[in-house]
Amino acid sequence: MASTDTPEFETLRYEQRGAVGWIWLDRPDRYHAFNKVMCDELSGLWRTLRTDDSVRSVVLSATGDKAFCTGIDRDFVPAEGGVEYEFTPYTYDDPGKLLGPKANDFWKPVVCAVNGMACGGAFYLLGEVDILIAADHATFFDPHVTYGMPAVYEPLLMMHRGMPFGEVLRMTLLGNHERLSAARALEIGLLSEVCASDQLEEQAAWLADTIAAAPAGPMQATLRTLWAGRELSRGQALDLGNTFLNLGMSAESMAEGQKVFQGERAKPRIR
CATH class of the missing domain: 3.90.226.10 (2-enoyl-CoA Hydratase; Chain A, domain 1)
Incomplete structure (x- = not known):
């Protein structure tokens, strides 16, 4: 809607x-x-x-x-x-x-x-x-x-x-x-x-x-991580990864993901 x-x-x-x-x-x-x-x-x-x-x-x-x-x-x-x-x-x-x-x-x-x-x-x-x-x-x-x-x-x-x-x-x-x-x-x-x-x-x-359809917090943390990885050195990006991992991880998003895991599996498209 x-x-x-x-x-x-x-x-x-x-x-x-x-x-x-x-x-x-x-x-x-x-x-x-x-x-x-x-x-x-x-x-x-x-x-x-x-x-x-x-x-x-x-x-x-x-x-x-x-x-x-x-x-x-x-x-x-x-x-x-x-x-x-x-x-x-x-x-x-x-x-x-x-x-x-x-x-x-x-x-x-x-x-x-x-x-x-x-x-x-x-x-x-x-x-x-x-x-x-x-x-x-x-x-x-x-x-x-x-x-x-x-x-x-x-x-x-x-x-x-x-x-x-x-x-x-x-x-x-x-x-x-x-x-x-x-x-x-x-x-x-x-x-x-x-x-x-x-x-x-x-x-x-x-x-x-x-x-x-995916939990919002992990999605945004993933996005920030990948864009940072384009601009930082490998070591800097990996060091920063812990920060984004903690920011994007939550009990709510894990519970949302668990419902997906226990539900009907997605039928992936092949590109």
Whole structure:
């Protein structure tokens, strides 16, 4: 059932289905490019959902099938250059830092379903989600250098997410002149699944619902552990593991898991 207490947004759509929060970027006339309103609304929503215990996982997508997100809205960028955000060589309030779940300290699993173009600033989102799937017509590219802007944060996020260095380099340096297909993105490990456009929501729902069915505390502790493991040395990550193990373990979650163990066994899908 969808939540009856659904917030209203100018640039997003949101609803809750069971224990899963569904977020859609919703600026189809601008191919879901982000402006200041979307940055603020998305940041506020992540921060609201992180303390909502009724939400155990999230699906992030966009309305329509032409684009997922095409980065920063060009209305942000005046013809003479620069953006609405002031910066000096030492400080810069990057608007993209408001977009992603991890940047907003959101540590519930996020399934991202890409249905169309994903380019430029879209990688702020793709670099911070947990499971990334796409429709078979989705494409990925970074046009920054083509339009006279250095590509910095977006390729760094994708590199740390695990996109092969050579692929990050090729995509970033070629700018608007080449697009990564969904098939190629799956091949290099950027995506974990590709499906037909009309099956994308169903697949995303299965993933998010399955995740949400598990006890929340151990799931969040596991997520924090794995992301920390990407950024720390092996020894540091293992040392930190004891902290996350103790934080995520509880009598309540163990009892919930025991009921699952004693009940009907899951029939796993083979991928």
